Amino acid sequence: MEDQVEQAVEIALSSNSDPMIKQQAMSFCNQIKESEDGWQMCLSLFMNDRKRSSAVRFFALQVVDDALVKRLNGSAKQLDNTSMLFIKDALLSYIQREYSPQSATDADAVFMQNKLAQTITLFFLLSYPNTWPTFFDDLLTLSSMGGPQLSNGRGLQLFLRILVAQHEEIADTLIIRSSEVARRNTIIKDAIRVRDMARLASAWMEILVQWTSRDDGYLIVESCLRVIGSWVSWIDISLIVTPQYMSIIFGILGNEALRGAACDTLSEIISKKMKSSDKFDLISLLNLPQTIGQLLIGSDVEFTEKVARLVNVVCLDLVRILDEDQFASPLKENTENLLQQLFPFGIGFLANEYDDTSSEIFPAISEYLSYLRKEKKRNIPLNPARRSTLTSILNTVIMKVKYDESMDWSNGTDDSEIEFLEVRGRLRLFQDAVAAIDENLFMDSISSIVISSLNGEKRDWRDIELGLFELGAYSDGLRNAAALPTKGQGGSSKAMEILNDMLLKMTNSNVLSIGHPSINLHYMELVVKNSKFFETHPQIVPQILEIFVSNIGIHSSSLQVQVRAWYLFYRFIKLCKHLMGDIAETALNAIGDLLVIESEVSAKNDGDSDMSADGTDSGTFDGRLYLFEASGILISVESVPDEKQLHLLKSVLTPIFRDMEASLSRPVEGSQLALQIHHDIMAIGTFARGVNDGGKAITDPVREQFLLASRAILVSLETLSGFEIIREASRFAFARMVPILGHQILPEIAVLVSRLLSESSTSELIDFMSFLGQLIHNFKGQSGILDMLDQLLTPLLSRVFYSLSISANGSTDEEIQQSDIKKAYLNFMMGLLNNGMEAVLTSDRNRQIFESIVRSVAHYTSTSPDASIKKMGSSIYTRLQVIMKAT
Template sequence: MDHIEEAVACALSPTADPALKQQATQYCEQVKASPDGWQSCLALFVREPKSTPETRLFCLQVIEEALMSRSNNLDDSRLGFFRQTFMDYIQREFVSGGVDNTLSSEPPYLKNKFAHAIALLFRQTYLKSWTTFFADMLAFITPLPQSSGKSNMKMVDLFLRILMSIDEEVVNTLTSRISSKEENTLNINIKDRMREQDVPALANAWYELLTEYKERDLSFAEMLLRIVGVYVVWIDISLIVNERFVSLIYSYLLTTSIRNAAADCLTDIIKKGMKPLDKLQLISILGIVDVLQQVDLSSDSEFRGRVARLVNNLGLQLCQIWQDTNPQANSTYPPTANPTAYTHISQLVPILLQFLRDEDDNVSEAVFGFLREILNIFKTIKKATGSLPQEQKVLMRQILESIVMKMKYGEDMDWVCVAIAGGSESVGTIGEDSIGDEDMLNFIELRRELKRFYDQIAALSASLTTSFLHSAVTTTLTTFVNEKAAGSAGVSDWRDLELALYLLYLYGEAIKGIPQFAVVAPSVGANGGKNVNPIPPVGAPLTPLGECLFEMCKSGVSAYPHPSVSATFFEIACRYSNFFEIRPDCIPDVLEAFVDPRGLHHPLLANRTRVWYLFWRFTKDLKTKLSPFVQTVLTSIQDVLTIEASLPPVLAPDFDLSSFKDQTFETKTYLFEAVGLLISQDTIPAQQQFEYLSAVVTPFLTEIQKCLEACRAIQPSSNGTVGGVSGITAGSPMYQDLELVWTLHHRLMALGSIAKGFPDVLTNKKGAAVAGTTGGPCAQIFKQVAEITLEALVTLSRFEVIRSAARFTFGRLINCLGQDSQPYLPPLITGLLQECSIMELAEFLPFMSQVAHKFKATIISILNGLLFPLVQKVFFFLNQVPNGTDEALALVELRKSYLAFLVGLFSSELENVFVTRANGQHLNLILQSVLHYAQDMSDVPVSRMAFGILLRAVNSWGSQSENAGGYGAPVGNGSRSGSVSPDYSERLEAPGFYQFMYEHIVRVTFEVPLKPTFDLQDGQSMLVLGEIAGLQKAIVQKQGDVFLSYLSQVYLPSINCPPDLAQEYVQALQQLDAKQFKKYFQ
């Protein structure tokens, strides 16, 4: 034992020699692992004089290990030795002299550890040799003659700890260590024996001790209430729910400092699993509602939270009873059960509302579960009866009022610009991860939860919600208008105004269907029927929602001097933009707010950036209504159309300009697009459009030209990365170079965004511009943009951000200019591909698909020279071994973009480009790559795309005969010596495709579904299967009996398919339509 003491002391000593410390630790582990180490530790633990607390704690750990992990090695004699040693120690330490008000001198952690060891011994012996365990323990507690009727406080302390440990080891499924079915059975048997033999005595002891320690020591009473709460889950409820016991618990709830524990105990009683009628009887006996009306809830928020949890659980139980006993769902219960449950619910609702309105959000959230179930009951009633009785409508109105009251900002809270209502778009707002105030984040989440209840109520009664909304909004706005008229503007609390506007905003999400702003009688259609959604005329009578919006616009509330009010005002204007179609007289009020310091000129950056996006949405939705205001708007926002391309003051060595994000500028591109939308309206004369666009674009062109002059001095080796070991700071030459490039990027992006606001030039099926739809005077400006963009690309093509900006800008210019943009495409493509990265190429391919779709046959001459170099570039990257996860993901995207590009060429009827003189000899390579991805089931969506390309190839070239290009000639190797029409308008043949189709395409349509990796249970794989079935049907349509004979006589026999099955398959392929065959094939 001395060695154990020394080893423990050394192992825990911070000053011990490391080598000795390691030896001591190893020795301690050997003692733990030794089959008999527990004997020395047991003796050392109970020894007098006592060893150090650290040593005794180690001894208890060894004892626990023996009782838990090596219990099979403990026979009855050893367990008896444990029992006797423990009992002697208890007698000495806790019983002798335990009648006073002092506790054992043992540290609490040692008492807990010892209690746990006893609980482990109890688990091993209770059913066999120590059936008197509880009687023995209770005997130690029983008052002695000299104690004046007081219990042994030391022993009570230990026994309560033992009871908690027994719960952890035997009862509680979350903490008990059950590793086998036998151990679970043991625990069940222990509980059964306790219920039968000892629990009544325990319950009586709990009552007596609770009575005694109410006056003696409330900490013991608190632990007792916790024990009652954990044991009531599985014992006979009548032992606790009786007049004397419940009255005692209520006395703790009403008068003592441990009322939190009393509330928790009652919650555990309520949560006990019981049959619906038994639980209903229990709730009736408890009469909790009557007691809660006597409870003082005024000061202690923690206690209110505990009581709210009690009310929530009581309400959940009652709602479940109501659902279980609902005659519509179950007729086996007495007819009085359901109304009785509802009566209890109704009595509990006022307390629910009190907690829902509580100033402490945690208290309010505690009753959300009960609130949700009440609304579900209302939903059930409405579904059964078609409408809600007046009683439920009154309750719902009260609930709605409480919810809305809780939505209001607290007096000690500051507002920040975040996307409201949780689910709305958050472009331009402060991200929630950027909000440092935890209380603010919690409030945002609380509003989201409350909004769900608001939506539920709106779904149950749209009329109630509408009435409430109209009253709340108009009352608040009328008060504001009256104060403003009286010269006391600003007296209204911003929280009230923000709340009213927030409710108005939420209404659009809560009410199903399209919001109606005006009352319109259904019109009669041509067939005599009524039009379901007639368009209301301008000036039609307004609905309550329309009245609220009208009041909002005309009240001038957007001028209230708090950023939350104007921010919500703009959100509402965009959400209900259709309102301005019938009340265009309100548009000037909103536009004026947009362009002045309330909106685009707001002093707060967060507000400004959000308004940039909202202004774009408003302009996009009401484009045709804004023509009269374009000049005024452009003049008002001219000073906002500036660009600040800022970089961090210090750029780290690993800084890469292509990876840097300027979120503020990215949001501002919405503003530039809105400018394009305003200028490009059909109702504005072309010359006027030209003047507007020139006024906006010319300053950018001038700035870009100056920027390019400066950029020409940048070192050729500079490409947007910093490098080195120390990084660079603002003012250094390299920093200034990167700033120039970044500024140029932003200006190009701004020009592209303006162009994005302009409509596309209409083209016919061949890609030629439709007469009268060319760009007009504005096209001249866009050509200047194209030229300067190309100049920037040629000058700085080594910078990825410039290549990215050029690709974005031209992505819009080709739509604005139509065929006029074609001369710029070859140098553009060369500049973009010259130094592109994997991800850039993945993004470039969709750009080329856009070009192909836009211009179709008119672009084929450019594609003819571009196709194979582009494919070579793709193959170069795809054949690389990825360097890291990011590059691997980029290669996956490139693979998808490559296949999508091929799909796009077929979809745009440009498949002739594959078989021209320049590309025909490479068609085999392209098709082999597609075939490879079709067979790769590691990426099922890619496989499906590849089979889709093979289907398109069959549809284009599958009608060829065996002699087309010579049987056996590789695909595309038939050199085309003859001339073809310049626009390739006639479909060209693909020499050798016949052989490729029969040797490869047919083969993979059977091999892929038979692969071990092909998962027939996977939805995506089933789509591949459908694609394969469609491919086989396409070959039948193109080749007819030739293909069917090949299957039945050549291919299917070659894979050992039985003749009868082969014949059945061929017949199905021949006779079933595409839909039927897909089903058969699957």
């Protein structure tokens, strides 16, 4: 039978097994697990034959584990008290045979030792302390086995593995347990504390003493330290924190092979929850300032990281003691003194060249800064020691956010740079905290760095990038302060003066001459973020525009920089349009070569009528649209004469009209044509939005040009209405031209709506009804919109009711879509009622569908789980009832 089990396990685990035979083998293995005597056969297989494969012996213990777990859960009948005694004797017999110094066989593989430790731990949960009260004594005896106490290395390794497994089962806080299991574990832990903990703590100390100096003791000492570090969270700390115990662990810190484990153990010991006074006494006993000062750290990166973690744990606890004890006391004074001794180490780790090491101290830095902010709110001034620490933190953070020599700029595309930027973002929060604690310190430090980077002496791009980054951080801080009720003016007048001074120095500097893309982007970002600066310095605007339209900005040879510059240029034009003066035409001429539309369809979208426009042009088309919107703003600022505006308007629109005409006349079909026309239509709509945003009153000649544009779009829609992206673009463009054309666009809108309704998919109905809602609001009371809605209502709502009558088939996406259609439908109905267009509901053309509308609103209101639908539906239903009674 054992041979059959071995064969079945090997077949089940083999990747080359025949699927049918493999399934049979797995079924056989499951039968073994479920059978009443399967555990007996498997225990015998594990015990008696070391020649079996490791996989088979591992499976055998799994079967035993399953039986033990079932008994733990109260669902196993096959394990009675006699069976439990049999398992205990078998396990002890195996350990005595295989884990004695005299064993002739090789030790079990590590994974087998871990599995055996898990099996013994499960048995322990069932038997301690009632039926096996001598559990720990018996295992400690096996760790000697005739030799000196705790001298059996093989037995000790298993013993320590068992202790690790026990902690995971009964005390690991990361594991969620039922209340019943938690109660059981509490009983076991209480019994260990009373019966065996003193003995175990003594044994651990003896293990450390005996094995630290042995050449073969590394793994045993490391395992013992791991056990101490895990168990210390729930045992009496006084058993471990004694001068003798701590002296031994500190001694291990001098052992290069074991000092990392010792450091981890100290971190766990200090993390033990206790009263503030007891925690301070513990930290004082460890004398960490002197100990850490004697450690040779730096060359060993991993150990340095562990020491940083230790310092972080200690500083965290000290800060929390300070925060709990708000009033002056000897404890607070002593805690402050000890913290000031330790913080230089923490700041040293913060400055470490390795970000993983720096990050270890982040929690303590954050907690300390939070504490100082609370102290400020309590009107407690910074004493010299705290100010010195705060200054060191800020200066270290500033240097830490600088690109180091080993890293190049890639605009966030390189993994190492992405990690650096993430750390930099967290460091920015520390700077913001310092600014909130001591504004003058922050202003002086940042302005010094910024001015130094702008003075022309530093030519390394990293130095200049640091200065511009900090200038951005400074201005962001002032903007954030302006958003707070207590800072209504965005910080002090001194802070604003310093910001304006730095911006003036930046615009007058030659930092762009270095030609680095990161500098160029930072510069443009800062210009846009601080556009209000140009209100008082309008004479600089032409200079900034010249930079934007040069190869530094929108004509950059770097595609990443170029596309980002298109957006930043648009933002600058939008924010400073009233400062353009007579340079608008010059700026527009400078970007004319970029107002070119070229589409490229990916292979997967070729010929697909439902293709998306996203991702087809490497993201550049969406960026180019910002240039069209910016050009619309430029030609529509107040300073541009009407005749010049019309000329410039035609210079943008005419090439698009010609491209649409040429594209539609060419014998090109499919996705390439659709995408090109889509881009043309989107450019028109985006350009229209810019024209409307420019601030200049719309003249009739301008309206005439956009009326031509609307007709060109309708021609394209008629030809390519089967493509969803054409329908989407047409709807987008018309929505942007409505504010310009007003009621003049209504005849074209009627044609547009008819086309869209006949072709729109179910998913498009949502956007379509939203579009109609916008038209209802814009043209309320006008006969043209009433006539259009009167013709449209019945076919539109028939489409809506049909779409909602189709079952979602359990699909989450379809259920969400149906909910969104209901909301869009009810919003559409609300728009009709709120804008005085309820007459279309009961017109001769739509009277036959009115009752269906009322019933549908009642149905969606009563059956929808969405509170917003219920509320809106109830309001609409009440108003529809009034209309029904009136008719």
